[in-house]
Amino acid sequence: MVAMPEPKRDILARKDEIVARLRDIVPGEGVIVREEELRAYETDGLTAYRQSPMVVVLPSTVEQVSKVMAYCHEQGIRVVPRGAGTSLSGGALPLEDGILLGLGKFNRILEIDYENRCVVAQPGVTNLGITKAVEHEGFYYAPDPSSQIACSIGGNVAENSGGVHCLKYGLTTNNVLGVEMVLIDGTVVRLGGKHLDSDGYDMLGLINGSEGLLGVVTEVTVRILKSPETARAVLVGFPSNEQAGDTVAAIISSGIVPAGVEMMDKPAIHAAEDFVQAGYPLDVEALLICELDGPEAEVDELLARVSRLAEENGATYERVSKDEEERARFWAGRKAAFPAVGRVTPDYYCMDGTIPRHRLAHVLGRMREMSEHYGLRVANVFHAGDGNLHPLIMYDANEGDQLERAENFGADILKLCVEVGGVLTGEHGVGVEKRDLMGTMFNEVDLNTQQRVKCAFDPNGLLNPGKVFPTLHRCAELGRMHISRGKMPFPDLPRF
Amino acid sequence: MADTYRPDSAEQLRELVAWASAEEAPLEVLGRGSKRGLGRPMQAQAGVDMTGFTGIIEYEPDELILAAHTGTPLAEIQAELAAKAQDFAFEPPDLGPLLGGEAGQATIGGTVSCNLAGPRRVKSGAVRDHFLGFHAVSGRGEAFKSGGRVVKNVTGYDLCKLMCGAYGTLAVMTDVTLKVLPVAEETRTVLLVGLDEDAAVKALTAGLQSAYEVSAAAHMPADIARASGVSTVRKSGGAVTALRIEGPPVSVKHRAKKLAEEVLHGHGETHELQDRTSRDFWAEVRDVRPFVGLDGTAVWRISVPPAEGAGVAKRLGEAVSGARYYLDWGGGLIWLAVPQGEDAQHASVRAALGDSTGHATLIKADPEVRAAVPVFQPQADGVAVLTKNLKDAFDPRRVLNPGRMYAGV
Numbered sequence: 088m089v090a091m092p093e094p095k096r097d098i099l100a101r102k103d104e105i106v107a108r109l110r111d112i113v114p115g116e117g118v119i120v121r122e123e124e125l126r127a128y129e130t131d132g133l134t135a136y137r138q139s140p141m142v143v144v145l146p147s148t149v150e151q152v153s154k155v156m157a158y159c160h161e162q163g164i165r166v167v168p169r170g171a172g173t174s175l176s177g178g179a180l181p182l183e184d185g186i187l188l189g190l191g192k193f194n195r196i197l198e199i200d201y202e203n204r205c206v207v208a209q210p211g212v213t214n215l216g217i218t219k220a221v222e223h224e225g226f227y228y229a230p231d232p233s234s235q236i237a238c239s240i241g242g243n244v245a246e247n248s249g250g251v252h253c254l255k256y257g258l259t260t261n262n263v264l265g266v267e268m269v270l271i272d273g274t275v276v277r278l279g280g281k282h283l284d285s286d287g288y289d290m291l292g293l294i295n296g297s298e299g300l301l302g303v304v305t306e307v308t309v310r311i312l313k314s315p316e317t318a319r320a321v322l323v324g325f326p327s328n329e330q331a332g333d334t335v336a337a338i339i340s341s342g343i344v345p346a347g348v349e350m351m352d353k354p355a356i357h358a359a360e361d362f363v364q365a366g367y368p369l370d371v372e373a374l375l376i377c378e379l380d381g382p383e384a385e386v387d388e389l390l391a392r393v394s395r396l397a398e399e400n401g402a403t404y405e406r407v408s409k410d411e412e413e414r415a416r417f418w419a420g421r422k423a424a425f426p427a428v429g430r431v432t433p434d435y436y437c438m439d440g441t442i443p444r445h446r447l448a449h450v451l452g453r454m455r456e457m458s459e460h461y462g463l464r465v466a467n468v469f470h471a472g473d474g475n476l477h478p479l480i481m482y483d484a485n486e487g488d489q490l491e492r493a494e495n496f497g498a499d500i501l502k503l504c505v506e507v508g509g510v511l512t513g514e515h516g517v518g519v520e521k522r523d524l525m526g527t528m529f530n531e532v533d534l535n536t537q538q539r540v541k542c543a544f545d546p547n548g549l550l551n552p553g554k555v556f557p558t559l560h561r562c563a564e565l566g567r568m569h570i571s572r573g574k575m576p577f578p579d580l581p582r583f
Numbered sequence: 584m585a586d587t588y589r590p591d592s593a594e595q596l597r598e599l600v601a602w603a604s605a606e607e608a609p610l611e612v613l614g615r616g617s618k619r620g621l622g623r624p625m626q627a628q629a630g631v632d633m634t635g636f637t638g639i640i641e642y643e644p645d646e647l648i649l650a651a652h653t654g655t656p657l658a659e660i661q662a663e664l665a666a667k668a669q670d671f672a673f674e675p676p677d678l679g680p681l682l683g684g685e686a687g688q689a690t691i692g693g694t695v696s697c698n699l700a701g702p703r704r705v706k707s708g709a710v711r712d713h714f715l716g717f718h719a720v721s722g723r724g725e726a727f728k729s730g731g732r733v734v735k736n737v738t739g740y741d742l743c744k745l746m747c748g749a750y751g752t753l754a755v756m757t758d759v760t761l762k763v764l765p766v767a768e769e770t771r772t773v774l775l776v777g778l779d780e781d782a783a784v785k786a787l788t789a790g791l792q793s794a795y796e797v798s799a800a801a802h803m804p805a806d807i808a809r810a811s812g813v814s815t816v817r818k819s820g821g822a823v824t825a826l827r828i829e830g831p832p833v834s835v836k837h838r839a840k841k842l843a844e845e846v847l848h849g850h851g852e853t854h855e856l857q858d859r860t861s862r863d864f865w866a867e868v869r870d871v872r873p874f875v876g877l878d879g880t881a882v883w884r885i886s887v888p889p890a891e892g893a894g895v896a897k898r899l900g901e902a903v904s905g906a907r908y909y910l911d912w913g914g915g916l917i918w919l920a921v922p923q924g925e926d927a928q929h930a931s932v933r934a935a936l937g938d939s940t941g942h943a944t945l946i947k948a949d950p951e952v953r954a955a956v957p958v959f960q961p962q963a964d965g966v967a968v969l970t971k972n973l974k975d976a977f978d979p980r981r982v983l984n985p986g987r988m989y990a991g992v
C-alpha cells in the first residue's frame with residue numbers, strides 16, 4: 088500500500104472553523120461533514136484504497152470554486168478534486184485532512200455550436216451525456232471510455248481518457264479545444280476556446296492528463312464529429328494470442344486505420360459472454376473485434392482486406408455484424424468486460440500498461456508465467472490497435488495475502504511493459520496506484536522537471552498531493568539552481 | 584552574436600547550456616535557421632547549432648512511429664517515410680521561402696518547436712497531436728526526458744505539449760518521437776467558384792459538418808486565386824473555395840460525389856481537382872505561397888473559431904489598409920498580408936478578432952517591426968503569470984531563446 092502525505096494536525100484541529108467558513112461560501116447542502124455521508128466519497132474506482140475526507144464541498148458556481156480555492160490557498164488546506172469517482176488509479180482518493188471538491192453539480196451543457204462543431208459543457212456532464220445532446224443531429228463525441236455512462240468530462244480531461252474508438256479519432260487531449268480552470272489561488276483562467284491552435288505554451292495540452300494536480304476544470308469545450316455513414320464490426324477468433332496479435336500488426340501496417348481494434352483472451356471472452364451474451368465464440372483462445380467506418384463501399388472493401396489478413400494469420404472464426412443491433416452487441420461484450428470479470432471473482436485489479444504492438448506475444452507469454460508464479464488468474468482485454476493492455480488480475484481480498492500478491496503481480500506486469508519499451512499507464516493515470524513505480528520509467532531529474540511544472544501552478548503543493556509523484560519536494564528547494572561558474576566546457580567545440 | 588557552437592552529443596549540449604546558465608549568457612537555439620525570422624528578435628550572446636544531432640534513430644512502419652535527432656532535415660525524414668507510403672499526418676508547412684530563405688531547409692526539431700500544421704489540421708490535428716516523446720536539456724543545464732515511444736501514454740505530465748509551440752524557450756530537444764500514418768491512396772478536391780467569404784465559409788462548414796471526412800477546407804478570394812500556380816484555379820475567373828477528400832479510391836470517389844451532389848448542392852456549381860493538381864493546390868495553401876516574395880509586406884497568421892472566419896476576414900478587410908488574405912481550416916485560419924509600415928497595423932489586426940476566441944501571430948516582418956509590436960497575441964493576466972512560472976521552472980536564468988515569444992520569457 089502506498090503511503091499518503093502526513094495529515095496536517097493544525098488543519099484537523101481547526102475543522103469546525105474551516106467548515107463554518109466553507110458554509111459561508113457554499114450555503115445549504117453543499118458542505119458535507121456527517122460521517123455516513125462522507126463514506127460515499129471515501130474511494131473511487133480503485134476500491135482497495137479508502138479514506139474519508141475531512142469535509143466534502145459541492146460547489147455549484149465558478150465563483151464558489153474560486154472562493155473555496157482561494158481560502159484553501161490562504162489557509163494551507165489540501166484539496167482533492169472529484170468528478171464521478173470512476174478513476175481506476177485512485178486519483179480521486181480523499182485525504183484525511185483535505186477538502187474533497189466534488190464537481191457533480193456542474194452538470195449542464197452550456198452551448199452546442201454545430202457550426203464550429205463543438206460543445207461547451209460543465210465538467211460534471213457525463214461523457215455519454217455529450218453524445219446524447221447532439222446525436223439527434225447525427226453528431227457524437229468520439230472518445231468513448233467503457234465507463235462513459237458514468238464518468239465526467241472533467242475527469243476525462245484530468246485523466247486524458249481513451250476508449251475503443253481512440254485509435255482513429257484520438258484521445259481526450261486530441262478532442263478538447265478549450266477549458267476554463269480555477270487555479271489554487273482562486274484565479275480563473277481560460278485556455279484555448281473554439282479555435283484550433285493554442286497560442287503561447289500549450290497549457291491546454293498540459294492540463295489533459297494532469298490528474299487534478301494543476302487546477303480545477305470548471306468548463307470544457309470539446310470537438311464533435313458527424314457520425315460515419317456506416318460502421319460495421321467483425322469478430323475474428325484465433326487458436327492463439329500470437330496469431331491475433333500478428334493480425335493486428337498486419338492490419339495496421341497495411342495502411343488501414345480501423346475505428347477500433349480490441350482483443351480479448353479466453354478468460355475475458357468467457358466472462359463477457361456469460362454476462363451479456365454478445366455472441367462470442369467460446370472455442371477460441373483469442374478474439375478480435377475490429378470496427379471499420381465510413382462510406383459503405385469503403386467499409387466493404389476494408390472488411391474484405393481485414394478478412395484476408397486474418398485468414399492468412401490462421402483465423403478460425405469470423406462474423407461480420409449484420410445490423411446496428413448486432414454491432415452494438417459485439418461492443419457490449421467488450422465494454423462490459425470489467426464488470427463481467429467482476430462476476431467471476433470476488434475482486435479484480437485492473438492494469439493499464441502500453442507496449443509496442445509487436446511485443447504482445449512475448450508479454451502475454453511472460454504474463455502467463457507470472458500468473459502461475461503468483462497463483463492468481465488473469466484475464467486480458469486489450470486496446471490492441473494502440474498497444475494498451477488491460478490485464479485483470481483476479482483475487483479475493485479476504486483470502487490471506489491475495490491482495491498483496493495481486494499488487495505485486497500488477498507491479499511486475501507494469502515493469503515488464505516498461506522493459507519492452509512501453510509505459511506504465513496508457514489511459515487510467517498514475518494516481519496513487521502507480522505512483523511508486525514512476526522510478527522505473529523516469530529518473531530523478533525527469534521527475535523533478537515534472538514537479539517544477541506542478542510548482543508553476545501550485546507552489547504550496549495543496550492540489551491533490553500524494554498522487555503521481557513518489558517523493559514530494561518543496562518548490563523552493565526544486566527551484567533553486569546550483570551555479571558553478573567556470574570556463575566554457577568545450578573550448579574546441581566547433582564554432583563559426 | 585559572437586559564436587555559434589555545434590555540439591554533437593547530449594553531454595556536450597548539457598555542459599554548454601549549464602555554462603551559459605552560470606554565465607547568464609543568452610543562447611539562440613537553431614536548427615538550420617529556416618524559421619529564424621519567426622518571433623521577437625533576441626540579443627543572444629551565442630548560438631547553438633543543432634545540426635550535429637542528425638539521423639533517424641528508429642523507424643518502425645508497423646508500429647507507426649519514428650524517432651529522430653532534432654537536427655535531421657524534415658525532407659530527409661519525409662523521403663524515408665514516403666518509401667513506405669507513410670507520412671506525418673499534420674502536413675508540415677515549409678515556411679522557408681515565405682520567411683525569405685530557401686525551400687526544404689526545415690529540421691524536425693524546428694517543426695516540432697513551432698507546432699506548425701498544414702491544411703489537414705481540421706481532420707488530423709497539429710504536430711502536438713502526433714508528438715509522443717523526447718529527450719532534451721532544460722535551461723537549467725539538466726538532461727531529461729518525457730513521454731515515450733508508444734501512442735497511448737499518460738504516465739506523468741504531457742510535457743510534449745509544452746515543448747511543442749515553445750519555440751525553444753524552455754528546453755533544447757535532442758531527439759523526438761512522432762506518430763506517422765499511411766499516406767492516403769488517393770486525393771481529390773471539390774471546388775466552388777465565385778463565392779464571397781460569407782458564402783464560402785458556409786460551404787466549408789457544410790462540408791466539415793458532413794460525414795464525408797473532409798481533410799482540408801480553404802477559400803481563396805479572387806485576387807489570390809488569380810495568381811495561383813494551379814492553372815484550373817488561376818483560370819477559374821473568381822474566388823475559389825476548396826474541399827479535399829482523401830482515402831482509398833472507391834471511398835474518395837463516393838465521398839467526392841456525395842459532397843458535390845448533396846452537401847454543396849445549393850452553394851454553387853462544383854468542379855474537381857484530381858491527384859497531382861489537388862496535391863499542388865494544397866501545397867500552395869500549406870506553404871503560404873500566395874505571400875512568398877512580397878517586399879515590404881508583413882504576414883499574419885490568425886487562428887479563430889472556423890465559422891467566425893468570414894466575419895473576422897470582413898472586419899480585417901475594412902479596418903486594415905491594403906489587407907489581402909485567404910482562409911484555411913474551414914475559416915479557422917486566416918493568412919493575412921499587409922503593407923508592413925512601422926507596426927504591421929497590429930492594433931487593427933487584433934481588434935478585428937472582436938469577441939472571437941483566438942489569436943493573431945506576426946509570422947513575417949522586418950526585425951525592427953517585430954521588436955516594436957507584440958509578435959504573439961498578448962496574454963490575459965492569469966495566463967501570463969503561468970507562462971512566466973513555466974519559464975522559471977525550465978529556464979530560470981533566461982538563457983534559451985529569451986524574449987523570443989514574450990518580453991522577459
Ligand SMILES: Cc1cc2nc3c(=O)[nH]c(=O)nc-3n(C[C@H](O)[C@H](O)[C@H](O)COP(=O)(O)OP(=O)(O)OC[C@H]3O[C@@H](n4cnc5c(N)ncnc54)[C@H](O)[C@@H]3O)c2cc1C
Pocket residue numbers: 131132167168169170171172173174175177178179190210231232233234237238239240241242243244245246247248249250251298299300302303304305425426514515551
Ligand atoms: C468500469 C470502468 C471502465 C473504465 N473504462 C475506461 C476506459 O475505457 N478508458 C479510460 O481511459 N478510462 C476508463 N476508466 C477509468 C475512468 O472512468 C476514467 O479515468 C474517467 O475519466 C474518470 O472520470 P471521473 O469523472 O470518474 O473522475 P474521478 O474518478 O472523479 O477523478 C479522476 C481524476 O480526475 C481529477 N478530476 C476530476 N474532475 C476534475 C475537474 N473538474 N478538475 C480537475 N480535476 C478533476 C480527480 O482529482 C482525479 O485525479 C474506467 C473505469 C471503470 C470503473
